Amino acid sequence: MVKNRMVFLAPIIALAVVLIFSLTLVPSVNPTPKNLPIAFINEDQGVTLPNQTKVNMGEKMAGMIKTAAKAKSGEEPAVDWVTVKSNKEVKQGLDERKYYAALVIPKDFSQKQASLQTPKPSSPEVQILVNQGMNTMASTLAGQMLNGIVDNMNANIRTQLLTGFEKQGGTLTTKQAAALASPITKNVTNVNETGTHSANGNAPVSLFQPLWMACIAGSAFLTVMLNKLPFANRREKFANQFVQVLMGAVLAILVGFGLTWMADAVGMHIPNFINTAWFLSIAYFSFFLMISAVLSWLGLKGLPIFVIILFFGAPLLSMAPELMSSFYNNWIYSWLPMRFMVDGLRELFFFDKGLSWNHPTAVLVGIGIGSLAVLLASALKPGTKKEAESQTSM
Numbered sequence: 001m002v003k004n005r006m007v008f009l010a011p012i013i014a015l016a017v018v019l020i021f022s023l024t025l026v027p028s029v030n031p032t033p034k035n036l037p038i039a040f041i042n043e044d045q046g047v048t049l050p051n052q053t054k055v056n057m058g059e060k061m062a063g064m065i066k067t068a069a070k071a072k073s074g075e076e077p078a079v080d081w082v083t084v085k086s087n088k089e090v091k092q093g094l095d096e097r098k099y100y101a102a103l104v105i106p107k108d109f110s111q112k113q114a115s116l117q118t119p120k121p122s123s124p125e126v127q128i129l130v131n132q133g134m135n136t137m138a139s140t141l142a143g144q145m146l147n148g149i150v151d152n153m154n155a156n157i158r159t160q161l162l163t164g165f166e167k168q169g170g171t172l173t174t175k176q177a178a179a180l181a182s183p184i185t186k187n188v189t190n191v192n193e194t195g196t197h198s199a200n201g202n203a204p205v206s207l208f209q210p211l212w213m214a215c216i217a218g219s220a221f222l223t224v225m226l227n228k229l230p231f232a233n234r235r236e237k238f239a240n241q242f243v244q245v246l247m248g249a250v251l252a253i254l255v256g257f258g259l260t261w262m263a264d265a266v267g268m269h270i271p272n273f274i275n276t277a278w279f280l281s282i283a284y285f286s287f288f289l290m291i292s293a294v295l296s297w298l299g300l301k302g303l304p305i306f307v308i309i310l311f312f313g314a315p316l317l318s319m320a321p322e323l324m325s326s327f328y329n330n331w332i333y334s335w336l337p338m339r340f341m342v343d344g345l346r347e348l349f350f351f352d353k354g355l356s357w358n359h360p361t362a363v364l365v366g367i368g369i370g371s372l373a374v375l376l377a378s379a380l381k382p383g384t385k386k387e388a389e390s391q392t393s394m
Contacts, residue, residue, distance in 0.1 A: 025315070031137070031319060031323035031324070032078075032323065033078045033079070033138070033141060033145075033322055033323055034076040034077075034078065034322055034323075035076055035077060035078075035079070035080040035322055036078060036079050036080060036100055036138065036141070036142055036145075036320075036322045036323075037079075037080045037082055037098060037099050037100060037322075038079050038080070038081060038082065038099055038100060038101050038102065038103065038142055038145075038146070039082050039083075039084050039090050039093055039094075039098075039099040039101070039102035039103070039129075040062060040065065040081050040082065040083050040084070040102070040103050041083070041084050041085070041086070041087065041089075041090055041102065041103070041104050041105065042058040042059060042061070042062050042083075042105045043058070043087075043104070043105060043106055043107045043109075044056055044057060044058025044059070044105050044106070044107060044108075044109040044110050045107050045108070045110070045111075046058075046059075046110045047110040047111045047113075047114050049114060055110055055114075056110055057109055057110040057113050057124075058105040058109050058110065061105060061109075061153065062083075062105075064153070065081065065103075065149060066081060078145070079142075079145065082098075082099060084102075087104065090102045090104065090129065091191075094129060094131045094134075094191050094192065095192065095351060097131070097134050097346075097347075097351070099131060099134075100130075100131050100134055100135065100138050100139045100141075100142040100320070100322075101128065101129060101130050101131055101139060101142035101143055101145075101146055102127075102128070102129040102131075103126060103127075103128055103129075103146050103149075104126065104127040104128075104129065105126055106124070106125060106126070106127070108124070109124045109125075109126070110124075111124075112124035112125075113157070113183070113184075116157075116161055116176070116179050116180070116183055117161065117164065117165075119173055119175070119176070120175065121175055121176050121179040122179075123179050123182060123183060123184065123185045124183075124184055124185070125184070125185045125186070125187055126150060126184060126185075126186060126187070127186075127187045127189065128143060128146045128147065128150070128186055128187065128188045128189070129189050129191050130142065130143040130188065130189070130190050130191065131191055131192055132190040132191065132192055132193050132194050132201065132350070133191075133192035133193065133194055133201065133346060133349070133350025133351055134192065134320075134346070134350075135201075135319070135320040136194065136200055136201030136202065136318075137318065137319060137320060137323065138319075138320035138322060138323055141323075143188065147186065147188070150184055150186050153184060154182060154183050154184050157183040157184065158180055158183055161180060161183065162180065192350045192351050193350070194349075194350055195269060196269065197267050197268055197269040198268070198269055198349065198350075199268070201350075202318050203263075203268055203269070203345070203349055204317075204341075204342045204343075204345030204346050204349060205314070205317045205318045205342055206263075206268075207259060207263060207280065207345060208314070208317060208338055208341060208342060209310070209314060210259060211255065211259055211280060211283060211284055211287070211341070212287065212306075212310055212338060213310070214251075214255045214259075214284065215284055215287040215288050215291055215306075216291060216303065216306050216307070216310075218248065218251045218255075218288055219248075219288055219291035219292045219295055220291075220295065220300065220303060222244050222247055222248070222292065223244075223292060223295040223296065223299075223300070224300070226240055226241070226244055227299070234379050234380060237379045238376065238379040241296070241375060241376060241378070241379055242376075244292065244375075245289070245372065245375070248285060248288040248289065248292065249285055251284070251288065252281045252282070252284040252285035252288060253281050255280070255281070255284045256277045256278065256279075256280035256281025256282075256283075256284055257277040257280075257281070259277075259280055260273060260276050260277040260280055261273075261277075269349075270349075271348065271349055271352070272348065272354065272355075274355075275348055275354055275355040276345070276348055276349075278355055279344055279345065279348060279355055279361070280341075280345075282361065282364055282365070282368075283338075283340075283341040283344070283364055285368055286337075286364040286365065286367045286368035286371070287337065287338070287341075287367075289367075289368045289371035289372050289375060290337065290367055290368070290371040291306055292371070292375050293371040293372070293374040293375040293378070294306075296374075296375050296378035297374075297378050297381070309336070309338075312332060313332075313336045313338055313339075316328060316332060316333045316336065316339075317336070317338065317339060317342050321333060337363075337364075337367055340359075340360040340363040340364050340367075341360070341364065343359075343360045344358070344360030344361060344364070347360070
């Protein structure tokens, strides 16, 4: 072994493998938000103060938020503030996964804020809606950012009120002092909640790995079995590939319902067993056809491609695209077929969406149809030497 030069390649290979797979840690080391979509609605009707024009504190608050959100030159802003007109539009946007959170300024915001300077103060309240099911990490971060914004505004308003009282030389009542402790109150509500027994909101990602490994195992096994068979002609090879597709459909149903049953048995909350099982079956069949199509052309040499996709894709699936670097977002995450499976499961688990012809389902079916065409086309490629000898002998 000492005389064999290949032995000295072992440390280099080991180091290369470590370096390559260490890249999977990069996205989760320091996730920084960029253009995180957060809805903002100002319903404040303003208030007319004595001897003054009409004041709308909600508009001032909106201006302060947008000014604070401006990024430095050459940098992307952390938040993409989306102004909406009504609570109905906010609810619809949250349900359609357009926003990670929302900040709502009520109609009486200015009126109640003006009352803080009177003997009968009433603290204005803002509503923070956190879209928990959209992505646990991003929605939590969005909620923290909104809480921080309201806390900063509380500090500024408290300072202004104290300065005004000091100039007037008046004393504070007990109610005024209590209101100054928190001039703006927050009503934080989680919408599309992940609930309990959902792996902290990562249940869709948790189901990906066993399904993907089952796809690799099923595709590889049937491909090996198919490659061992000599075919008399291309029609016979095409017929065997058709049988392979039918076997994949059977495996898809077994894995889809089996994985759903197993997840339910270990305590994971499955809102609708049948819908989840059929969606997982669709996802499995789509990935099975994709892997089989590649293996039909490359053989088992194409198997490492899907193992690498597993290692690089799994950490990204639990992250929001807005928390990734532009490289990982544009060149890795965007090309991951399994992200549509995770998106579809999120809609089933957290958004009360049934099994329907939505975007994730349509993409998975499209991947399956394209892969099926590539798989069947492999019947036209030249046969192996063993097959040629078999055809000659016949």
